[in-house]
Amino acid sequence: EAQVTQNPRYLITVTGKKLTVTCSQNMNHEYMSWYRQDPGLGLRQIYYSMNVEVTDKGDVPEGYKVSRKEKRNFPLILESPSPNQTSLYFCASSLSGGRDPGELFFGEGSRLTVL
Amino acid sequence: DQQVKQNSPSLSVQEGRISILNCDYTNSMFDYFLWYKKYPAEGPTFLISISSIKDKNEDGRFTVFLNKSAKHLSLHIVPSQPGDSAVYFCAAAIQGAQKLVFGQGTRLTINP
Numbered sequence: 001e002a003q004v005t006q007n008p009r010y011l012i013t014v015t016g017k018k019l020t021v022t023c024s025q026n027m028n029h030e031y032m033s034w035y036r037q038d039p040g041l042g043l044r045q046i047y048y049s050m051n052v053e054v055t056d057k058g059d060v061p062e063g064y065k066v067s068r069k070e071k072r073n074f075p076l077i078l079e080s081p082s083p084n085q086t087s088l089y090f091c092a093s094s095l096s097g098g099r100d101p102g103e104l105f106f107g108e109g110s111r112l113t114v115l
Numbered sequence: 116d117q118q119v120k121q122n123s124p125s126l127s128v129q130e131g132r133i134s135i136l137n138c139d140y141t142n143s144m145f146d147y148f149l150w151y152k153k154y155p156a157e158g159p160t161f162l163i164s165i166s167s168i169k170d171k172n173e174d175g176r177f178t179v180f181l182n183k184s185a186k187h188l189s190l191h192i193v194p195s196q197p198g199d200s201a202v203y204f205c206a207a208a209i210q211g212a213q214k215l216v217f218g219q220g221t222r223l224t225i226n227p
Contacts, residue, residue: 004158031213042121042204043159043217050213058214090158103149104215106158 002027006091006107013081014115021076021110023091031094032074033058033104034066036087043090049074081114088112118142119207121218129226134192136221138205141186145207149215150179150190153202162203163190195225 033048045058049068065077092104146167151159
């Protein structure tokens with residue numbers, strides 16, 4: 001089954017404790033991206049990657065890091081989480097390779113709470 | 116700077132009637148528009164798209180209309196069904212620019 005898998009789905013952590021949200025897709029997609037969803041703000045892009053070893057900032061990259069060492073994986077790293085990073089996070093992938101946005105396939109989301 | 120706006124946070128419609136969800140954008144460079152549907156505890160799923168060279172695209176009960184001069188698009192669902200109850204996001208893109216800009220979302224509730 002074609003899917004984008006995120007882990008963990010739910011996480012409560014404390015300020016400053018480094019965490020990683022993993023994302024894996026099994027569709028051989030070139031393009032992957034991270035979004036956060038906040039009330040009244042919709043989905044905002046954090047980082048995206050057009051292919052292995054190619055990443056770039058989205059609209060709200062502050063406080064986040066990403067890496068793309070393999071085509072299927074695109075982890076989101078919060079080096080020192082803060083309460084304003086409490087949010088619902090979505091990973092997404094697309095076949096288009098970044099030439100066009102195309103149809104994004106989303107994971108089920110990871111709800112993060114930073115105390 | 117919200118480039119894509121969905122000004123109605125929620126909409127309630129009777130089953131069998133038409134649902135109309137609206138979306139406005141400010142960037143005239145956008146040339147590709149999409150609608151996504153999101154159920155609770157799930158990720159958004161692609162619903163329908165339209166290129167700026169068209170003013171209408173249909174897929175079954177779903178039709179998207181694009182008015183470029185007004186920088187406005189709308190999603191029509193006819194007839195509305197209880198399973199259509201979800202949050203709907205519109206998104207806009209510049210082809211080749213590798214990103215989608217999403218609106219805030221509209222929660223649609225279909226009442227039996």
